[in-house]
Amino acid sequence: KNYDPSKFYRPSTSVDTVIFTVFDLALQVLLVKRGEYPFKNQWTLVGGFIDLENDQTLEDTAKRKLEEKTGVKTPYLEQCFTIGNKIRDPRGWSVTTVYFALLPSENIQLKTNSDDITSSSVSAVKWSPIKNNKIKESLAFDHNYILEKAIERLRNKVLYTSLPAYLMPEKFTLRDLQTVYEIILDRTLESKSFRRRIERANILEPTGETRQDVKRPAQLYRLKENIDTYFFLRNIEGAT
Amino acid sequence: KNYDPSKFYRPSTSVDTVIFTVFDLALQVLLVKRGEYPFKNQWTLVGGFIDLENDQTLEDTAKRKLEEKTGVKTPYLEQCFTIGNKIRDPRGWSVTTVYFALLPSENIQLKTNSDDITSSSVSAVKWSPIKNNKIKESLAFDHNYILEKAIERLRNKVLYTSLPAYLMPEKFTLRDLQTVYEIILDRTLESKSFRRRIERANILEPTGETRQDVKRPAQLYRLKENIDTYFFLRNIEGAT
Numbered sequence: 001k002n003y004d005p006s007k008f009y010r011p012s013t014s015v016d017t018v019i020f021t022v023f024d025l026a027l028q029v030l031l032v033k034r035g036e037y038p039f040k041n042q043w044t045l046v047g048g049f050i051d052l053e054n055d056q057t058l059e060d061t062a063k064r065k066l067e068e069k070t071g072v073k074t075p076y077l078e079q080c081f082t083i084g085n086k087i088r089d090p091r092g093w094s095v096t097t098v099y100f101a102l103l104p105s106e107n108i109q110l111k112t113n114s115d116d117i118t119s120s121s122v123s124a125v126k127w128s129p130i131k132n133n134k135i136k137e138s139l140a141f142d143h144n145y146i147l148e149k150a151i152e153r154l155r156n157k158v159l160y161t162s163l164p165a166y167l168m169p170e171k172f173t174l175r176d177l178q179t180v181y182e183i184i185l186d187r188t189l190e191s192k193s194f195r196r197r198i199e200r201a202n203i204l205e206p207t208g209e210t211r212q213d214v215k216r217p218a219q220l221y222r223l224k225e226n227i228d229t230y231f232f233l234r235n236i237e238g239a240t
Numbered sequence: 241k242n243y244d245p246s247k248f249y250r251p252s253t254s255v256d257t258v259i260f261t262v263f264d265l266a267l268q269v270l271l272v273k274r275g276e277y278p279f280k281n282q283w284t285l286v287g288g289f290i291d292l293e294n295d296q297t298l299e300d301t302a303k304r305k306l307e308e309k310t311g312v313k314t315p316y317l318e319q320c321f322t323i324g325n326k327i328r329d330p331r332g333w334s335v336t337t338v339y340f341a342l343l344p345s346e347n348i349q350l351k352t353n354s355d356d357i358t359s360s361s362v363s364a365v366k367w368s369p370i371k372n373n374k375i376k377e378s379l380a381f382d383h384n385y386i387l388e389k390a391i392e393r394l395r396n397k398v399l400y401t402s403l404p405a406y407l408m409p410e411k412f413t414l415r416d417l418q419t420v421y422e423i424i425l426d427r428t429l430e431s432k433s434f435r436r437r438i439e440r441a442n443i444l445e446p447t448g449e450t451r452q453d454v455k456r457p458a459q460l461y462r463l464k465e466n467i468d469t470y471f472f473l474r475n476i477e478g479a480t
Contacts, residue, residue: 050333084253
């Protein structure tokens with residue numbers, strides 16, 4: 001019994017990326033409008049099939065699709081989970097590996113063009129604001145479920161890491177960073193203990209410049225060169 | 241341009257499960273010996289391709305393979321990560337979703353027979369003890385790497401959850417449970433604070449029976465009926 005895997009009908013295998021940024025005081029997710037069936041003209045997350053010639057790894061697929069739609073080359077990218085079953089795609093058994101990406105909102109150029117033959121054409125691209133862990137659009141496939149899981153993962157990780165730093169522009173004040181934490185956690189934080197926490201993480205360096213803030217000029221910081229994500233021993237205060 | 245995914249050569253998609261148990265004072269992982277090329281006669285983790293007719297989800301594939309080899313129906317099963325690339329399988333681009341499972345060692349009947357046409361034949365099955373996060377066998381494919389990642393995930397999660405409870409026999413003493421924690425964390429724990437921590441989790445109930453222990457009869461406990469994994473707010477003491 002010589003077993004040859006290709007003899008067996010294989011599930012389709014894709015990568016879907018939940019692309020987050022922050023602007024207008026809200027966490028935003030990038031959506032694309034499908035140009036083909038199934039779910040023609042319906043919004044979905046950014047994703048596509050694996051290009052077996054050019055993609056060396058699953059991460060390559062995620063990065064390629066993300067760069068194609070946003071022009072961004074090296075976002076923060078993390079694998080979230082994989083979902084595979086008989087019913088999520090009307091075309092048959094399908095497996096998708098989900099990533100989430102964090103992008104500073106300042107250097108993104110949205111594009112719909114896609115010379116990527118492995119994924120269906122896209123007729124529009126837009127950001128959608130997240131309110132109470134949800135967006136208003138009803139997405140194709142199981143993408144609303146996927147989005148909710150990714151938001152849950154992000155919010156959980158923000159409790160004990162420096163992840164929001166990847167959403168910041170090149171220069172920012174501690175107040176700006178605290179605001180992004182508060183947007184993601186959906187509640188206000190006590191400023192003094194927030195500052196102590198960030199200082200202890202030792203991931204920022206002053207730029208020497210300041211910006212006029214509400215009360216007085218505020219120091220502008222930047223993320224230190226190729227710094228890794230910082231893991232705090234304890235969740236941020238006030239977290240249940 | 242009507243895009244039909246099946247026109248594209250698809251990667252092979254499999255599920256691999258790192259099956260853990262504890263006996264002889266060591267964490268053990270289940271290995272099977274491949275009966276076919278590639279890697280004929282080499283040990284691997286338990287895994288196989290998705291049976292598109294009978295498996296409804298990826299979890300079904302993992303459970304089917306695990307039951308086939310151990311006779312165990314409902315182990316603790318958790319998705320760990322997915323790895324996909326061009327080089328991990330000599331037959332071509334391949335994606336595998338990795339699970340880890342926790343089994344009490346008392347009710348396992350190892351079997352090699354496999355009427356599962358979707359995976360290659362297996363000539364032997366055995367447990368291998370884990371020492372310093374490694375086993376002595378050099379496994380097929382990237383399975384040593386996968387095993388190390390799964391051990392890392394398990395050890396990390398044991399710091400803040402009640403996961404070891406799923407490795408216990410039906411009745412056990414608090415001393416037995418502490419020993420399993422110590423085996424996985426590879427260090428001794430302070431008994432009094434361990435007992436306080438487990439009592440606070442409120443996941444055990446006394447069976448009313450005792451067992452003669454070193455000093456005096458020790459109370460035998462069991463896991464409460466369909467109790468969920470308990471998440472502690474703080475890592476176990478002494479953990480860096």
